[in-house]
Amino acid sequence: MSAITHHIPDSMMAAYASGNLPHPFAVVVATHVSLCAECRAALGAHQTVGGALLERSDHVSVSAGLKSDLMAMLDDPVVPEPIFERQGIYPGPVVEALKGKPPRWKTLGMGVKQSILSETGGGSVRLLYIPAGQAVPDHSHNGLELTMVLQGSFSDETGRYSAGDVEIGDEDLEHTPIADAGDACICLAATDAPLRFNAFVPRLLQPFFRI
Template structure:
């Protein structure tokens, strides 16, 4: 695997460490740090600092009833949660959303496919499959888009992104990502707003494809 050149900015890694990121973006960060030792070290450092801050924080009194309720819950059985391991090209956080199954691809046209893994009022996260040499329609953004490459690579006006790289796109970027020749490009993408397509047909189909 080639070296990761495009990492997630530290403020977003810090937000992930404190649990304040929306779920869609948290999935992308979790998948990225499973591939990047550098970013994983940054997250672990912020988690360590957060633990030290909590240790030094002043204790607060809580009502007796609340304390009793919390202590009683310690005796409750711990529900079993399935554990998923990564399966190339999908890291463990992605396999967890897939529940260990293969993606359920839906065609977007021109060979491009997607599988929406999760969606709520704060954003959505999806897998994208782009055939070699195929371009994603020219578009801008109404919010933030994080795109993590899981297989292959793509290029746009800002550079080339390979496995483990993350492109951060906001309202200032309009681009036309093109998958490199060779293997298909598979990406994990999270957005908190709909994309802004420039061509008529993508705009017409956008409500159906929920992108």
Template sequence: MSGVITHHVPDALLAAYAAGNLSHAFSVVVASHVSMCPQCRAGLEAHRAVGGVLLEDTETVAVSSGLKDDILSMLDAPFIPEPVYERSGVYPGPVMQALKGRAPRWKTLGMGVRQDILSKDKSGSVRLLHIQPGQAVPDHGHNGMELTLVLQGSFSDETGQFGVGDLEIADEDLEHTPIADDGGACICLAATDARLRFNAIVPRLLQPVFRI
């Protein structure tokens, strides 16, 4: 791979992230890509600037005295900021934030693939994947959207090759078999908003155990 990021966050996703309308799982991936990609970072700032102008032009609406008192009482409550984590090795700051500063706790899925689930709830999940060179994630489709960001190494599938910083976006129309390229383990950050749709019987049987 050339080291140049060629697969970026689509404009619609950047706009949703800037507006705070993305789930936590997708937000971690988008924030991580933006931290690695000057082009998308500039695009995000443009969306934020537009949002600021829109807020300035929006007609103000009076609020009730009760709501005002509730907000002021919240401001009076003690505020304890969360720690802010910087990049560590191949892991961008947003990933370290999700890890809460710890090292990944890898759990084996078999076939040269390991994972660390960073968060999982009804809106989706985000996890780190560690794939040995030449190994594949079993052939699968999607019941929703999946974002996969490469942090180390590279992988290839039916749609092309993805290197460090590249973001693959998969939806219900894509069935693929991602394979880690030669030259070192591939580490990815992956987020989904629905369970994957595996084609082989063994991955389907193990799916509830691995929470994929």
């Protein structure tokens, strides 16, 4: 993998460490952290600070009944969570989102495909497959979009993004991502609101593609 040059912002890493980052974005952050030593160190630092703050916070008394219930829960059997390991280009967090199965690609046209991993009122997570040289239609954003490259690379008005890099798009970003020459570009993308396409045809098809 090439050197990662586009990382997770510190404020977003702090939200992830505290468990306050919405699920779609947390999937992208977990995936990036699994590949990026620099951001793993940053996450560890945030977790250390959070632990220290908890140690220094005032203790809160609880009722005897609540304490008894909590102690009883310690005796409940613990079912270990499955451990999802990397499969090909897909890091463990993506394999977990796929439930250990291959992506279910759906064609969007012009060779572009997507596989929706999760979709709720709070946002969506999907894989995007973009053939080399193909562009994603010009668009802006109604909210926040995190796009992490898993294979290949793409370029837009803000620069070039290769494997491990994360692009963060907000309402101020209007761009036309184009997959670079070489391998098809496969990305993990998370959004909390629909995109804003500028051309008529993409806007017309948007409800069917759920993007």
